[in-house]
Amino acid sequence: MLLWLILLLPLASFAVIGLFLLNRPRLASMVSAGTAVTTAILALAAIWKGNSVEPAAVFSWLRVSHLRIDFTPEWDRLAQLMTFVVTFVGALIHVYSLGYMKNDAGKARFFAYMSLFMFSMQGIVLAGNFVVMFVFWELVGLSSYLLIGFWYEKPGAAEAGKKALLVNKLGDFGFMVGILMVWSIFQTVDFQRLGEMAWLSVTGGNEMSAELKSWLMLMGLLLFCGVAGKSAQLPLHVWLPDAMEGPTPVSALIHAATMVAAGVYMLCRIFFFLAWIPDVLTVIAWVGGATALFAALCAVAQDDIKRVLAYSTMSQLGLMVMGVGLGGPAPAMFHLTTHAFFKALLFLAAGSVLVALHHEQNIWRMGGLRAKLPVTFLAFLAGMLALSGVPGLSGFFSKDEILMVAFARDKVLFGVGTAVSFLTAFYMTRLMAAVFAGRARSEAADHARETPAVMLMPLVILALLSVAAGYSFLGVKDALRDFAGFASAAQAGHSPLAFWILAGVPFAGIAAGWLMYRDVSRNDALACRAPLLHRLLAGRLWFDELYDALVRHGQGGLTTVLNWFDTWVVDCCGVKGVSLSTMCLGNLLRCFHSGNLQTYLIYLSLALVILIFWKLALF
């Protein structure tokens, strides 16, 4: 019951707002935020009860021969942790949005979409099998699309929403095929039953045939496609930076804390299963590492405050994926949790800055905000330090765990991780310096005023969590220490060497950043010193251009041919022909219905006569 409430309350809120409250924005926002807070409290209660929550009623959705799909909320420790992240961060961001969206014309619509998102996301978390997860996966994609394009009158936003949807669809297609393969290989899509099977096969130690192995490999990679789309991994990452066109709370909730992490969550959910195909895990680890490094490099040369954070998100997601790939799902989930706190914090603080500066997003037109926005500054600082992995803050602990696994498993990836860590500290320092240090470099920055308390309160809570979430007394750190699904995970040893490296790198990054951006001018220091490198990075290694060209030339050529075929062969001969003949036939049949009763009776008796002769005389 409790679980169903957690899942369905946001849906109810969405329905109520969508059906009745679209013209009552104040009430709508209150309903949505109230629901989010209630859900968070209920979720905390359910987590408090833990596994002893009474099992929710199973409700069988579909039964086709032996394919059985139930709506059974999964309530193991993994789901509990993720539920906590989603509902808690979600509630804070809803409260924050009350302030951020205060005077927006589409406020009611915004909150309706947010509720829809909360419902879908919670659905992913509680999904007990692939099909249900896929349904919610798509729903999440939909609500993300709606929210990115929320200001659809801006061409950039509409465009970005479309891009996100299309790129996600590409990944989801792979995911769907992967699910079909799971079904065809194992005859079930239920996580628990799959888990039992995987255990059997691993512990039973029966040898797989090479053919089965390659099928499994393909299946694993296809499933990972979905992750790559949703969690913005290479090469499907292009949508995430553009998604920053959406309102900032959306960026914080969906494109930093929860939805993009859904991919990582899914990887952890099926980890028992992936652990069985080590080759796939290796691929996953390398894709994650490459994404992390690439995104960190890109972040160095961005001018837009939200884009910097977006690339940073991508980079951290890459680290998590790498962690799972290296066989460390527990550290990855830990990092996911802490990251949700400090990245949401950073985005919300950035949003606070944007509100103060009337939506000026270019960091070179800010500056000197430390004195003007003291609370925001402190919050941002906490987030930045946590993200950089400065020892003692949450980010350090979680990143440390991932990289410890990397150190034990693959030294090259450990190097990549260290580099990412350095770059993270570097670009975050750059951001801090440009935004808060020095003096104001624009009119707006000069007149900035601190934002209202309803927006600052979530900042403070998140800042505290960002600092403290790494310590074991909060329970996050060890939540998944001996989770059954992770039994086959790699055990990371503790190496003092690695520890010292990891503790030192953030300081090095911060120092380098501070040296380079100490005195900020209107331009990027990197652009002056290494213009070529800057152009390379600012252009994000020209991924978008490459895709554009691919689409234009490859697809464009194909389109021309297909267009010709479509116009002349399909339309002319096929569609027009078929529709015309159908119309003719329809008109012919219509002629029977003359409206004359006698005629009808004649038809009736004629039909009867034919029936009698056919059935009785011809036998």
Place this chain on the structure above:
Amino acid sequence: MTAALFYIMGLAMLGFGVAVITSRNPVNSAMSLVLLLAAMSGLFVLLGAFFLAAVQVLVYAGAIMVVFLFVIMFLGPDEGVRRRLHWFGAINGLLVVVALLYAFFTLAGKQPPMIGAEGRAGTVESLGRLLFSKYLLPFEVASVLLLVAIVGAVVLARKDARSS
């Protein structure tokens, strides 16, 4: 004797039936119908269903046809418009007749119809027993049906309070 009577009655029914649909004066049609029903009650007599025969004469030939005639006289017994026989309808009617004849001469002859135990006695007593025991439910439903028909007639025929 029975066979001869049967054919006489049957031919009379056919003839009156044709007269019903061909005569142009509605009074003539109605009168033909009365005679047709009378002939039919003769058939019932031949089958030993004396009660049904009596009811047939009383209710159909008597009561219902009188109402018919009332209505016809009320509206004025005009000569009807002469309708042309449509060739399509004629051929069709012929086909129906052929089909039914065919069905009877080839199919029914092969196996004599079975008569259930309850069908043998056509007396009032046996009928009454059946109606109030085995067929009680359809009997009652038929009464509902009649009530519905009366209400329906009221709905269709009574003038609205508004328009009067």
Place this chain on the structure above:
Amino acid sequence: MEIHLLKSEMAVALLMGWLLLVDLFMPRIPKRYLARTAVVFLLGITGWLVWTGAGVGERWMEGVLVGGGGMFVLDGLALWGKEFAFWAALFAMVAGMRFAGKDDDHLVERVFLQLAACLGMMLLASASHFALVFVALELVTVVFYVLVASRRHDGLSVEAGVKYLIYGAMSSGVMLYGMALVYGATGSLGFAETARVAAQPTPPMLLKMGLLLMLAGLGFKLAAAPFHWWAPDVYEGAPTPVTAFLATLSKGAGFVLLVRMLTVAFGGMKEFWLPVIGVMAGLSLLFGSLGGISQTSLKRLMGYSSVAHTGFMLLGVAAVSCAGLGGVLYYLTGYLLANALVFGVMCETSGENPYQEIREYAGLGARSRWLAGALLIGLLSLSGIPPLAGFVAKLLMFKAAWQGGMTVLLGIALLAAVVSLYYYLNVIRHMYAGEPVLTDGLRVPYGVKLLQGALAAGVVAVGFFPGPWWDGSLMIVRALAGR
């Protein structure tokens, strides 16, 4: 006579009598209140029936409850048919009352007639004796003769009434003749005795002829081609609430009877009636889908649509499997809900007006978002768009046909589904993209909104969670076939 089996029928009959008497002796009571009270009572009876299963609960599953010397059975199908009758009647009564004028003299009589039709279908659902079948069927039909023509000042309505009367009388005659032949062949009118004779290796020709004639008569009730000629004219001419009633109750009654008759009485003659049903299904699909293409009146279109849906359901009957017959019941459930939605919106937009040009629906999306949404869901379900009820229903039919090996029919059905999609979508296109003819806003009362919301939720729920409904239908049919 096992009176206790007839509780629900007697309750309805008492309600009818009470209504007439109160109207007669207390003319001061406003007729609208009387009609509303009748609706409340019927709702109560419905609730009682649904909760307790007509007082027999789950006992029907243990064995058939037979009354009246084998005339009246109370099994799953009977209960299902009674519930269907109740819901159809309730909806039609509400729709009919909504547009009754303040000084409508015949409101109570109309409600009485609707209750009578409901009673007819209830009896029909339980009937397993041709004598009872005939009176019950006539009870339903006679009501419709009157209701179709009940807009006496409207030529189209009267014309439709006359057409329905004469066509129906002829069909009844044909059916009665068929019953007489069945009696001739078996010496009895009971389903059980008929089944005994039909199960012989070579059933008598008289029985076959009788069955053919009865199928023709039933084809009229079902609006199955080639006996469907009346449908478009009568659907168009009848007052809209009556059309809704005709499309749901009349068809439901026909199918419940068809299912019981073919499985119980004529189960042994499958080889004989299967091709007939198959041909009727194919023709209905073709006539219903192709004929509707160039219609300009929505009500007339619904007439063709009803013929096409009969075709889909006959597909399930022709599959002669539990899956097919259970699918028919599921189909009827979705069909009832979707039709109630569509006709409900039609009543709201133009009252009882028989002329309902599709053009007039242009811009409905702007006039009333609510009505447009309801109509959208209804039409989408009728056209079979997932995840609505109509989709699962069609899917079940196709699956049954496929398993029954009827490839040709399946092809026709797929074609019909695509073609009918065209005309449903055409209405939707007009609704949202058309150049509006009427622009005045429509005010929809909260009660209607609530009803339509519930119906729409029902359409979605039945389609999205087919499990319970499908299991229920399957259980009913299995019990029927297992006897």
